[in-house]
Amino acid sequence: MSIWTKLETLDRRWVYLMVSIAVIVPFIIEAKFPISITPEARKLFEAVEAVPDSSNVFVVFDYYASTTAECEPMSRAAVRHFFRKDCKVITLTNIPLGGPSMSERVTREVALEYDKEYGVDFVNLGFKYGYVAVLSGMGTSIESIFPTDNSGTPLSELPLMDSVYNYDDIEFIFEVADNATAEFWVSIVNAQYGVPIGCGTTAVSAPKYYSFVQSGQFVGLLGGMKGAAEYELMMDQPDLAVRGMAVQSLVHLLIIGFVVLGNLGYFLGPRKKKRSAF
Amino acid sequence: MSGVELFQIWLVAFATLALFSFMYKDNPFYRVAEHVFTGLSAGYYIGLTWDTIIVTQLWNPMMSGRWWLFIPGILSLLMFTRLSPRFSWVSRTSLAFVMGVTAGGALVFQLHGLVLPQIQSTMMPLWGSEGVGTLLLTIIMVIGVISTLIYFYYSKEHKGVLGMTARVGIWFIMISFGAHFGYTVMGRVSLLIGRVQFLIEDWIGSFGQIG
Amino acid sequence: MRTTVPIAVAFIAGMVVAVSYFFADESAIGWLRLEFLVWLIIVGGMTLALGVVSIVRVNWDAVKKRKEGWPYKVLTLVSVFAMGVPAVLPESWSPLFGRNQGSIYEWLFTYLDAPMMATMFATLAFYIASAAYRAFRARNAEATVLLITATAVMLWRVPMGEAFLNLFPGDIPYFLNTYIMAGANMAVQRGIIIGAALGAASMSLRIILGIERTYMGRG
Numbered sequence: 196m197s198i199w200t201k202l203e204t205l206d207r208r209w210v211y212l213m214v215s216i217a218v219i220v221p222f223i224i225e226a227k228f229p230i231s232i233t234p235e236a237r238k239l240f241e242a243v244e245a246v247p248d249s250s251n252v253f254v255v256f257d258y259y260a261s262t263t264a265e266c267e268p269m270s271r272a273a274v275r276h277f278f279r280k281d282c283k284v285i286t287l288t289n290i291p292l293g294g295p296s297m298s299e300r301v302t303r304e305v306a307l308e309y310d311k312e313y314g315v316d317f318v319n320l321g322f323k324y325g326y327v328a329v330l331s332g333m334g335t336s337i338e339s340i341f342p343t344d345n346s347g348t349p350l351s352e353l354p355l356m357d358s359v360y361n362y363d364d365i366e367f368i369f370e371v372a373d374n375a376t377a378e379f380w381v382s383i384v385n386a387q388y389g390v391p392i393g394c395g396t397t398a399v400s401a402p403k404y405y406s407f408v409q410s411g412q413f414v415g416l417l418g419g420m421k422g423a424a425e426y427e428l429m430m431d432q433p434d435l436a437v438r439g440m441a442v443q444s445l446v447h448l449l450i451i452g453f454v455v456l457g458n459l460g461y462f463l464g465p466r467k468k469k470r471s472a473f
Numbered sequence: 474m475s476g477v478e479l480f481q482i483w484l485v486a487f488a489t490l491a492l493f494s495f496m497y498k499d500n501p502f503y504r505v506a507e508h509v510f511t512g513l514s515a516g517y518y519i520g521l522t523w524d525t526i527i528v529t530q531l532w533n534p535m536m537s538g539r540w541w542l543f544i545p546g547i548l549s550l551l552m553f554t555r556l557s558p559r560f561s562w563v564s565r566t567s568l569a570f571v572m573g574v575t576a577g578g579a580l581v582f583q584l585h586g587l588v589l590p591q592i593q594s595t596m597m598p599l600w601g602s603e604g605v606g607t608l609l610l611t612i613i614m615v616i617g618v619i620s621t622l623i624y625f626y627y628s629k630e631h632k633g634v635l636g637m638t639a640r641v642g643i644w645f646i647m648i649s650f651g652a653h654f655g656y657t658v659m660g661r662v663s664l665l666i667g668r669v670q671f672l673i674e675d676w677i678g679s680f681g682q683i684g
Numbered sequence: 685m686r687t688t689v690p691i692a693v694a695f696i697a698g699m700v701v702a703v704s705y706f707f708a709d710e711s712a713i714g715w716l717r718l719e720f721l722v723w724l725i726i727v728g729g730m731t732l733a734l735g736v737v738s739i740v741r742v743n744w745d746a747v748k749k750r751k752e753g754w755p756y757k758v759l760t761l762v763s764v765f766a767m768g769v770p771a772v773l774p775e776s777w778s779p780l781f782g783r784n785q786g787s788i789y790e791w792l793f794t795y796l797d798a799p800m801m802a803t804m805f806a807t808l809a810f811y812i813a814s815a816a817y818r819a820f821r822a823r824n825a826e827a828t829v830l831l832i833t834a835t836a837v838m839l840w841r842v843p844m845g846e847a848f849l850n851l852f853p854g855d856i857p858y859f860l861n862t863y864i865m866a867g868a869n870m871a872v873q874r875g876i877i878i879g880a881a882l883g884a885a886s887m888s889l890r891i892i893l894g895i896e897r898t899y900m901g902r903g
Binding site: 219262263293295322378385398402409418 | 496497514517518521524525526528529530533534574575578579582583585586587590591593594614649652653656657658659660662663664665666667668669670673674
């Protein structure tokens, strides 16, 4: 059996083991490389900077717990950025499984850093079912869609909500999404009500959303952990995403190595293997 | 670090490692974690539906005068007839309402919010562009959009000019799918980093707190 | 009766919502639209509960009939109720009940459900690495373009890879972002977005007009 044949029939668990090592090693041996900022991320940061201080803004937690590693650094950075500008942050989610819990936890943790008070400086509206109903309905009246906040307190009892009736009272929407909800925010809220939207999304969704950046429907875009790291750096508050980038580097190089090795085996190995490669 | 915090970290670590153990092979630890996960996820919906729909959206408003909400209340109950093969047809009315409202909204926002702005942004002026780079980008964009649309147009056989344009579309699509693959790798690796970060920094970091 | 009523309901509901965009929120049709949207939240939201009932039924059935792996199904059932029951009990009875911070519901989500969901998806990194090794082949010109783009993007999106790309003449990271991501990739995605949106709009019209009825199922 030639070396190429051996490589072609390698037990998948060896691949898994190598990936595991590549993820663990950078935590032990730190290697630092500069992280560049893409124009899309910079645009988003500048758009948030341009939001007048003390404005009412939405931070939308449209992601599942499965993508916390990519999305949470973005939502955390967004809430930090708005609190830094003394903006009134209203959070909500279209994700039934865990969305309300994560928005509550993240916002409360960040609020502690900035000494912000619930009901006055921030409110968590929580979850309601149905993108079309929720996003369209809030254009007429937020209170009709969310009669209470996530904890069951009527909106009329929350001072922050006194000045917020519908999208006319919202200056900016920071949407963090790991699914197609971002498209609904674009097509319903931005198109019909004209509220500027910035989007942070998973790496899987990012290539699609370049189209919305070019059309101006998104003011900017953060793609995956790299996007989150870029935002953390622009905020001058490096956190989880920046730490994760060093690890990301090594695993990417390993996977590129796998692609090269797999192709070498494909071209240099026995012909019959070529036909059964897929 | 308190005892409770330590317990929480170890519980998360156990669940994480139990699920990762499947990468070696199927085993009872994995099966336990998998089934607990399914149950908890379903259980999460009980609290959510009760609180965000039944209490705040239906019961409380009805009690404060919006009596007509009994209509969606009944439609909601009819939905449960789906569980009976004999009466499942009754749920069609509820389903039709959901589909109708969603379709009514979608009809407008798909055209107004996606099709029109996206087409409008594709029609960029070639003359008067800011430099050669922008001109090149505009040309790439127009050719890419048209050839992709034609590639996915299956009502006519891809021959002649249509076939040639579809061929160009394939090249564009391959570039885009390649970019997608690169990004997907990044996304998946990020998720793994998140878990390993927890195991190394929080769980292994907690070893010094024991005893 | 079995199909006429649902078709009429879909028609009325769809037309009200679609036509209301041309009227002010304060108009009668604007009021009806908002009502319908709230009703949608209620009726559609109940499908989540329907899913839970379905899961309980399937697992209960497996336990009752002692099907293979039934002890695990017991765990699923216990987990469903351990999470769900305390959440519906009033918070005034105990801070452990309800859905707020400090409740059993929140604790189970934060320390079991969320990390397990994250781990389930994290395993995909292993599968994608394995797929890259076994299936990602330059078998023809198109596949080669895909492979080269993917490799270049993978390098560009990480600091170490970007540092490597900067060793070559010309600004490769700028080229990748401007002409690949915001150029060719964007054009393709735009084509797909336009095509899918046109499809969704026509499907919506078919549903409102009662031409599309597959959502009703058979019977």
